[in-house]
Amino acid sequence: MRPHGPSEPRRPLSSTLSLSLFLSPLSIQLEIKEYLRAVYNLDVASVRTLIAQGKKKRGKHGHYRRPDVKKAFVTLKGDGPKA
Numbered sequence: 001m002r003p004h005g006p007s008e009p010r011r012p013l014s015s016t017l018s019l020s021l022f023l024s025p026l027s028i029q030l031e032i033k034e035y036l037r038a039v040y041n042l043d044v045a046s047v048r049t050l051i052a053q054g055k056k057k058r059g060k061h062g063h064y065r066r067p068d069v070k071k072a073f074v075t076l077k078g079d080g081p082k083a
Contacts, residue, residue, distance in 0.1 A: 016045075017076040024052055032051045032072050043077035 023032065029047040036042045054066035 019074040019076070020071075021072045021074065023049075023072055024072045025068050025069060027072075029072075032074065036067045036074065045077040047075075048073045 021032070029049055032047050032049075033044045036044055049070055049072045051068055051070050054068050056063065056065050
């Protein structure tokens, strides 16, 4: 049995390009895909989203909660931006 060190990853690295974004909880997957295509000229293969609840914090004036955010995980087609 060989030990897995920093030079030997347990699984091969993915060849696909991906991004992760923090967005407003009101944004939807289709809007995200169209925005990235229009503004950054990216070919988007898929968009996956989740809503991360804000952390509960304790401050000087009592307890409060940070706002919720939506995380989007975007997988790009090909080699990224088109020329």
